Amino acid sequence: xxxxxxxxxxxGTVGRSLVPILAERxxxxxVYLLLRKPADTPDFDRPGSNRMMPASGDISAGGQLGLDAxxxxxxAEHVTVIIHGAADTGFSAPLAExxxxxxxxxxxxxxxxxxxxxxxxxxxxxxxxxxxxRTGLIEEEFMEHSAGxxxxxxxxxxxxxxxxREKMKDLPISVLRLSTVLGxxxxxxxxxxxxxxxxxxLYYHSLAPMIPGSPSSPVDLIASDYAAAAIAHLAIAQFSAxxxxxxxxxxxxxxxxxxxxxxxxxxTRYRPSWRKRxxxxxxxxxxxTFELFARxxxxxxxxxxxxxxxxxxxxxxxxxxxxxxxxxxxxxxLASLATKKPRILDFYPKIVQWLVESGWADRNVATTVxxxxx
Amino acid sequence: MEHxxxxxxxxxxxxxVLGSEAVSLEELETRExxxxxxxxxxxFGFQCVRMSREPSYELGLQAARKLLQSxxxxxxxxxxxxxxxxxxxSQALLxxxxxxxxxxxxxxxxxxxxxxxxFTMGVSQLGCAGLMTAVSLARSFLLSSECASRVxxxxxxxxxxxxxxxxxxxxxxxxxxxxxxxxxxxxxRIMGYRQITKGYYWDLTTKKNEIAAAYFPTARAIMQDILRxxxxxxxxxxxxxxxxxxxxxxxxxxxxxxxxxxxxxSANIGRxxxxxxxxxxxxxxxxxxxxxxxxxxxxxLFTFGFGANWACMLLEH
Numbered sequence: 069x070x071x072x073x074x075x076x077x078x079x080g081t082v083g084r085s086l087v088p089i090l091a092e093r094x095x096x097x098x099v100y101l102l103l104r105k106p107a108d109t110p111d112f113d114r115p116g117s118n119r120m121m122p123a124s125g126d127i128s129a130g131g132q133l134g135l136d137a138x139x140x141x142x143x144a145e146h147v148t149v150i151i152h153g154a155a156d157t158g159f160s161a162p163l164a165e166x167x168x169x170x171x172x173x174x175x176x177x178x179x180x181x182x183x184x185x186x187x188x189x190x191x192x193x194x195x196x197x198x199x200x201x202r203t204g205l206i207e208e209e210f211m212e213h214s215a216g217x218x219x220x221x222x223x224x225x226x227x228x229x230x231x232x233r234e235k236m237k238d239l240p241i242s243v244l245r246l247s248t249v250l251g252x253x254x255x256x257x258x259x260x261x262x263x264x265x266x267x268x269x270l271y272y273h274s275l276a277p278m279i280p281g282s283p284s285s286p287v288d289l290i291a292s293d294y295a296a297a298a299i300a301h302l303a304i305a306q307f308s309a310x311x312x313x314x315x316x317x318x319x320x321x322x323x324x325x326x327x328x329x330x331x332x333x334x335x336t337r338y339r340p341s342w343r344k345r346x347x348x349x350x351x352x353x354x355x356x357t358f359e360l361f362a363r364x365x366x367x368x369x370x371x372x373x374x375x376x377x378x379x380x381x382x383x384x385x386x387x388x389x390x391x392x393x394x395x396x397x398x399x400x401x402l403a404s405l406a407t408k409k410p411r412i413l414d415f416y417p418k419i420v421q422w423l424v425e426s427g428w429a430d431r432n433v434a435t436t437v438x439x440x441x442x
Numbered sequence: 443m444e445h446x447x448x449x450x451x452x453x454x455x456x457x458x459v460l461g462s463e464a465v466s467l468e469e470l471e472t473r474e475x476x477x478x479x480x481x482x483x484x485x486f487g488f489q490c491v492r493m494s495r496e497p498s499y500e501l502g503l504q505a506a507r508k509l510l511q512s513x514x515x516x517x518x519x520x521x522x523x524x525x526x527x528x529x530x531x532s533q534a535l536l537x538x539x540x541x542x543x544x545x546x547x548x549x550x551x552x553x554x555x556x557x558x559x560x561f562t563m564g565v566s567q568l569g570c571a572g573l574m575t576a577v578s579l580a581r582s583f584l585l586s587s588e589c590a591s592r593v594x595x596x597x598x599x600x601x602x603x604x605x606x607x608x609x610x611x612x613x614x615x616x617x618x619x620x621x622x623x624x625x626x627x628x629x630x631r632i633m634g635y636r637q638i639t640k641g642y643y644w645d646l647t648t649k650k651n652e653i654a655a656a657y658f659p660t661a662r663a664i665m666q667d668i669l670r671x672x673x674x675x676x677x678x679x680x681x682x683x684x685x686x687x688x689x690x691x692x693x694x695x696x697x698x699x700x701x702x703x704x705x706x707x708s709a710n711i712g713r714x715x716x717x718x719x720x721x722x723x724x725x726x727x728x729x730x731x732x733x734x735x736x737x738x739x740x741x742x743l744f745t746f747g748f749g750a751n752w753a754c755m756l757l758e759h
Contacts, residue, residue: 274642277655278698345642348659357697361658364690367485368478368611373651 070097071304072146072186076127076177077153078103081249082193084259085296086151091117095304100143102126102133102154127154128169131179144184151303152177153193155225159263159382163220170224171231178235189240191303196245196288196316198226201389208314208394210243218386240309244302246295247316247393253291253410256422263383264289265423271328272335272429274347275376280358281387283325288317288393291415297407298398306401318395320412324352324387327416334420339429355388451581452627453757456727457509458720459501461494461600461616465607475607483613487689489712491607494600494616498532499547501618502598506555509594509620517556521590523548524580526565526572526597528718528747533566551596560594569747570685571637573597573619573719574755578635580623595621599718610654612687612716619720630726630741633756634672636664643750653750657691662698664754665744672756676701680739680759681729685721685746686711707734721745722755735759 073090077083078101090099102125123143126134135143156169174192181190199206200217210233217223232241251258258265270276298315302308322330328349335342353361358381365377402409423429465473467480467488476483494501502525510517525548527533535545548562565576573595580593598618607613623632638660643653669675682705684692689711696703707729710721717724722743729735741757 274652275655277658346640347642348656348663351659351662351698353698357694360690360697361694364486364694368482369654370651373654376651376655 071095071148072097073099074102074143074147074150075099075153076102076151077155077193080153080155080157081260081262082246082292082295082299083153085252085292086153086299087120089296089300091119093300093304098146100147102135127152127173127176129176131176133176133180144180146186147184148186149189149191149303149307150177150181150184150187151191151193151299153299155193157221157262159219159221160378161220163223166220166224167227170221171227174228174231178231178239181239187240189242189303189307189309191299191307192228192232192241192243193299194229194243194245195222195225196247196314196393197222197386198229198245199391200226203389203391206314206391206393208397209312218389219382236310240307242302242308242310243312244299245312245314245316247288247290247314249292249295250289250416251291251419251422252293253415253418254293256415256418256420258419258422259292261428263379265428266379267384268331268420268423269429270376270379271331271347271350272342274345275373276350276380278351278353278358278361279324279328279380279387280355280385281324281352282390283323283352285324285352285387285390286321286392287324287327287387288321289412289416290316291410294407294409297405298402301405302398302401306404308401311397313398313401314393314395315398316393316395317412318393318399320409321392322412322416328352330416331420334417335424337417338421338424355385358385358388448585449625450628450631451584451623451625452632453577453621453630453723453726454624454627455509455513455515455622456619456723457505457512458617458619458724458727459505459508460714460717461492461501463493463495464490465493466490467613470607470613475605476613477606477608478611483608483611483688485690486611487708487711488613488715491613491715492615492617492717496600498527498529498598498600498616498618499535499550501600501616502532502547502596502620503551503554505598505618505620506551506594506596509622510555513622515592515622518559520557520560520592520594521587522580522583522593523552523557523560523562524565524576524593524595525551525562526568526576526595526719527599528566528569528572529599529601531602532599533564547598557594567749568719568751569749570716570719570721571745571747571749571751571753573621573723574635574743574745574753575637575751577621577623577632578637578755581632581635584623584625591625593623595623597719599720610650611691615715615717617714617717617720617724619717619723621723630757630759633740633758634668635755636668636671636753638664638752640750646748653748656750657746658695658698660752661695661744661746664752665699665742668742668754668756674740674756678740679705679742681735681741682706683722683725683729683741683743684708684711685744686714686716686725687746719745719747726757730759
């Protein structure tokens with residue numbers, strides 16, 4: 069079967085890895101890339117690149133996704149699979165802004181999907197952190213909870229999932245919840261710096277004094293290349309309407325203490341001169357202590373320190389709500405995937421190596437930190 | 443094989459002198475001597491600072507004289523004087539003559555107090571960790587010298603009048619402190635000392651944020667290290683004698699190390715603010731005076747000085 073795919077979020081962390089995978093699949097005839105700026109079309113030079121069709125649009129621009137009428141009609145007529153990955157991942161952005169993209173954007177995708185006669189699959193990317201402040205083992209199914217959320221991103225994605233669940237009776241929807249996507253397991257390359265990479269950079273520059281959580285808090289991280297291969301598989305070959313899958317480390321996770329030690333070792337190995345700075349590992353502290361520190365810095369700190377704490381505060385408190393993610397259903401669905409899940413201990417040092425060697429540490433820390441925090 | 447036990451070395455007497463002018467945070471704000479709003483610093487536990495019109499040497503001399511008199515110490519019995527200063531005027535008694543750079547306050551102090559047997563030494567470039575380092579050096583000197591029994595450690599600092607009174611969210615007072623360290627002194631026996639220097643943070647002018655962030659994890663590490671090395675756990679610590687940085691930062695640090703707030707002797711943070719290198723010893727004296735220290739209590743002293751230096755001492759009262 070030849071699939072025609074509409075992909076949103078092609079320029080995102082996972083999207084950049086997903087585009088070449090879709091381009092190379094034998095069962096994919098055409099991929100429409102919905103891009104706010106067509107100039108942002110991901111560069112790749114591989115077989116199948118002629119199947120990529122950039123289309124100017126915006127998921128937050130209504131049920132026609134901001135597409136011009138001819139495009140809108142063509143895509144609606146031919147599309148068989150929608151992979152919806154576009155999201156506002158600004159963890160510290162106002163909830164209203166996040167909802168406009170993550171909830172309303174999803175609603176618009178579903179409105180558009182309702183007018184696609186050949187559509188057989190809508191794979192919506194979400195986050196395992198829709199579990200918010202829940203703790204313990206998080207099941208691989210739709211959930212409703214009142215535990216609260218660490219940031220507006222989590223909440224907006226949770227609300228988007230509620231919407232997806234409601235529409236599931238009318239449309240072929242599956243939800244793929246990803247854990248934190250780090251970078252490529254082979255090369256270590258990071259397509260797009262996210263909060264965790266900025267957090268590591270603050271540690272590198274001695275601007276991350278403490279992290280909430282406990283030493284044993286699980287940190288679930290996943291490689292972008294594997295995530296992309298798995299998404300393509302779950303959206304096309306193994307699509308299963310009405311299901312939720314956890315695309316995550318599962319049992320293969322680091323503890324927070326291990327993560328910090330591995331990071332320290334990698335900084336030292338890949339930038340030997342870093343050792344002489346004698347920068348202490350961030351202290352793992354109880355959430356109230358971290359919050360007291362963050363409030364104090366907000367009250368009197370310089371911009372750089374305030375923004376640094378903002379970056380950590382927008383995601384790290386999640387570690388104070390220790391949880392692990394069930395992924396049995398996902399792993400069963402991925403049993404036929406040729407790409408095997410890389411082990412975190414194997415690829416994490418490569419990510420840090422790539423970051424250090426790419427000059428990530430040497431860019432103006434103030435500028436980047438402010439950009440992430442704002 | 444003969445086993446010789448090291449004699450104990452303890453801190454047997456402390457006296458201090460503060461700048462005579464008590465100035466509220468609001469007045470400092472009016473005089474444009476703060477970077478942060480007075481009300482925020484008040485929230486952080488500060489109330490006022492003590493400012494001196496006298497030079498640091500005069501305060502140091504007064505504190506040392508007070509100690510010798512209150513303990514009836516014969517000046518002839520003092521074997522060494524370690525003089526500590528972090529501010530520019532504590533390094534030399536400067537006049538218009540450039541040669542005055544060699545006019546050392548410790549030498550004048552030795553002369554004025556008739557400490558004729560004492561050799562003298564300056565301890566500097568340690569910021570607010572200077573006096574604790576000096577006490578540790580005094581202990582090492584006493585343990586290595588069979589005939590020496592007493593060292594007088596004196597710290598004295600007065601900020602230049604035009605200087606801001608705030609450094610990294612803490613407000614600074616002028617003052618001096620004299621500490622007598624004695625071999626065989628059972629009182630406030632020095633059980634352990636640790637110091638960590640991280641030269642990466644040498645430039646206060648460009649690394650203010652990094653220093654503020656680095657303070658906490660290394661503070662936690664050094665406190666835990668000294669307790670572990672001494673075989674002591676937090677419940678056995680009777681009192682924490684702080685350097686008088688903000689009460690807020692102590693609340694955070696106590697959270698990091700898992701020590702209860704009631705262990706902290708915080709009475710002087712608001713009324714005295716941060717007296718450079720003297721805080722821990724002023725607090726020890728006042729804690730003893732106020733009956734907060736019981737015999738055999740384990741006392742943990744922690745301080746931080748620019749450089750950057752983290753220093754921690756464990757005493758048994």
